[in-house]
Amino acid sequence: MTAALEMRNVSKTFGDFLALDSVTATARQGEFLTVLGQSGSGKTTLLRLISGLEQPTSAEFLRIGGKDVIGHPAYLRNVTTVFQHYGLFPHMSVCENVEYGLKLRGVPAPERRKAALASLETVRLEGKQDRRIGQLSGGERQRVALARALIVKPEILLLDEPLGALDERLRLDMQLELVQLHKRLGTTFVFITHSQEEAITMSDRIILLRLGRIAQEGCPKALFDRPESAFVGSFMGVENIFRGTVVSVDGHRVRLKSGQEILLGVWSSNRAPVLGSAAAAMVRAEKIRLAHEETKDGDTKSLAVKVKADVYKGKYDDVIAASAIGDVIIRRWQADPAGSPRYACWRCEDTVIAPLDS
Numbered sequence: 001m002t003a004a005l006e007m008r009n010v011s012k013t014f015g016d017f018l019a020l021d022s023v024t025a026t027a028r029q030g031e032f033l034t035v036l037g038q039s040g041s042g043k044t045t046l047l048r049l050i051s052g053l054e055q056p057t058s059a060e061f062l063r064i065g066g067k068d069v070i071g072h073p074a075y076l077r078n079v080t081t082v083f084q085h086y087g088l089f090p091h092m093s094v095c096e097n098v099e100y101g102l103k104l105r106g107v108p109a110p111e112r113r114k115a116a117l118a119s120l121e122t123v124r125l126e127g128k129q130d131r132r133i134g135q136l137s138g139g140e141r142q143r144v145a146l147a148r149a150l151i152v153k154p155e156i157l158l159l160d161e162p163l164g165a166l167d168e169r170l171r172l173d174m175q176l177e178l179v180q181l182h183k184r185l186g187t188t189f190v191f192i193t194h195s196q197e198e199a200i201t202m203s204d205r206i207i208l209l210r211l212g213r214i215a216q217e218g219c220p221k222a223l224f225d226r227p228e229s230a231f232v233g234s235f236m237g238v239e240n241i242f243r244g245t246v247v248s249v250d251g252h253r254v255r256l257k258s259g260q261e262i263l264l265g266v267w268s269s270n271r272a273p274v275l276g277s278a279a280a281a282m283v284r285a286e287k288i289r290l291a292h293e294e295t296k297d298g299d300t301k302s303l304a305v306k307v308k309a310d311v312y313k314g315k316y317d318d319v320i321a322a323s324a325i326g327d328v329i330i331r332r333w334q335a336d337p338a339g340s341p342r343y344a345c346w347r348c349e350d351t352v353i354a355p356l357d358s
Contacts (some may be wrong), residue, residue, distance in 0.1 A: 004029045004156055004188035005050065008060040012045050012159070019045040021031040021212040032182050034191045034199040034276055037209035038235070043192050046209070047158050050190065052077045080149040081158040084165055086141050086243045088148075094120070095129035098147045105152070119147040123181065139170045143177075150185070159191045163198065175201050196236050200224055206323075210230060224266040230280035230356045239318075239329040243356065249273045254353045256281045259325045266351060267349030278356050285318060285331035287350040290341035292349045301341045301351070303328065 005027035010161070020042045021295045034194045037043045048054040049062065052074035060131040061068045069077050080081040088097050095116050102112035120129055123143040133141060149157055159178075163171045179202050182189050193199055200220045207217040215235075227233035230241055244258030254267045256279055259283060263281040267273050294302040305321035305328055319330040320343055328344045 002029070002066040003027065003063070004031070004065060005033075005190065006061065006063040006066075007049075010046075010049060010056045010059040011063055012042075012049060012054060013057045015137075019212055020049070023209075023212070023214060025207055025214070025217070027188050030186045030188055032179070032189045032191065032202060032204045034193060034197045034203035034206045035209060036193055036196065036206050038194055040211070041209040042212040043194075043209050044160065045212075047081070047160055047190070047192050050156065051079050051081050051158055078152075078155040079158060080152060080154040081160060082142075082145045082149050082162045084161045084163075086145040086165075088141060090133045092133070093129065094125065094131050094133065094136070094144055097133065097144055098129075098151055101148060101152045115151055116147070117255075119151040120144075122185070123147045124151065124177075137170075138166050139174055142166065142174060146171045146181070150187070154187065155188055156188045159189060161193055162191075163193075163195075178202060200236075208235065208313060210235075226266075226352060227282060227354060228269045229354050230282065233280070233352065233354065238352075239331075240283040240288070242281045242283075242325050244279065244281065246273050246275055246277050246279050246324075246353075249275065254279070256353055261303065261325050263351060263353070264298075264348040265353040266349060267354070269353045269354045271355060273353070278291040279353055280356055282352045282354070283346055284351060285329045288328065288330045288344050288346045290319065290321075290330055290332070291343045291345045292341055294343050295345050299348050300345055301348055302345045304342060305344045306342075307340065 003026045008024045009022045010020060011022050014129060035043045035046055049056055052072060056070060059070060062070050064077060064079060096260060098116040098119055099112045102115060117129060120126055123146050125140060125143050129334045163174050166174060175198060203220055205219055206223050208215045208223060210231060213291060216223055216232045223232065223236050227236055227305045233241055241260045242263060244256040246254055247257045248255040252267050254273050256263045265281050303323050305323045309320040311318045317332045319332050321330060330344055
């Protein structure tokens with residue numbers, strides 16, 4: 001099957017600034033692909049190159065539906081975009097907004113109204129076709145924007161941080177709605193966001209950009225559980241990252257010396273570990289427990305700590321404890337036994353070790 005999107009060695013410069021650096025990526029037909037990254041990572045530039053709003057400075061190819069579209073303007077690409085601020089026309093009704101793309105294509109009024117009503121039904125806005133945009137909630141406006149984008153049956157639907165303007169509760173609801181809509185339609189979605197939570201929750205696959213390059217790509221579980229660098233771990237929310245030096249390698253099991261402590265873990269990078277190289281051991285807070293006694297077995301790390309603070313987070317507490325290699329964050333779901341715990345303990349298999357950078 002032809003991929004919905006294929007690009008190889010695509011670069012984009014603005015003057016002396018390299019916004020995108022030799023990016024190679026694909027999106028399969030019907031895939032929910034998320035492009036994730038912080039501000040300045042190149043994700044919006046990538047979206048604009050796919051949509052045709054920008055042209056690459058250099059590229060081997062950029063294909064949509066198997067056809068190279070380099071040099072083709074936006075109106076000649078079967079791609080539509082939903083923006084964060086919707087771009088709806090306040091002087092038009094809901095139905096007129098949704099019809100707009102078909103109107104530009106010269107579709108007769110009765111035909112485009114029928115298509116608009118069907119598109120509104122797809123996004124659960126049936127019965128609201130005659131309302132004005134100002135009469136809708138934020139979530140309803142977002143769904144109007146989706147209906148308008150989907151009515152032209154695009155090969156790829158681009159979503160440029162579409163949930164950024166919504167409040168938290170509505171944003172969570174819209175995440176689920178978008179996932180369900182994607183499953184119903186089978187359209188290829190390319191979703192742009194800076195939120196690792198959105199990426200983990202919604203995607204089939206994630207491309208994480210950093211400074212115009214791909215830092216890591218894979219399924220959400222791979223980026224969450226097996227970050228390939230300290231940068232990826234930090235971006236994906238790993239709370240405990242201890243820097244050190246690789247002192248031994250046994251297959252995928254690596255020992256890292258951090259201060260005077262030895263941390264045993266699983267190597268996660270596709271680059272082989274090198275003795276003496278700088279690396280980082282990463283452990284998620286929920287994998288660590290507090291204990292009164294040191295654990296002696298070789299598959300568990302016991303690190304002497306002194307509790308500094310206990311931060312209430314509603315469903316859990318985050319305990320911050322000082323250690324010889326830096327502060328440790330422990331996620332605690334229930335109260336500890338009486339007395340002050342002296343150790344932070346975790347299984348070595350829950351420790352990921354990787355280079356500092358991608």
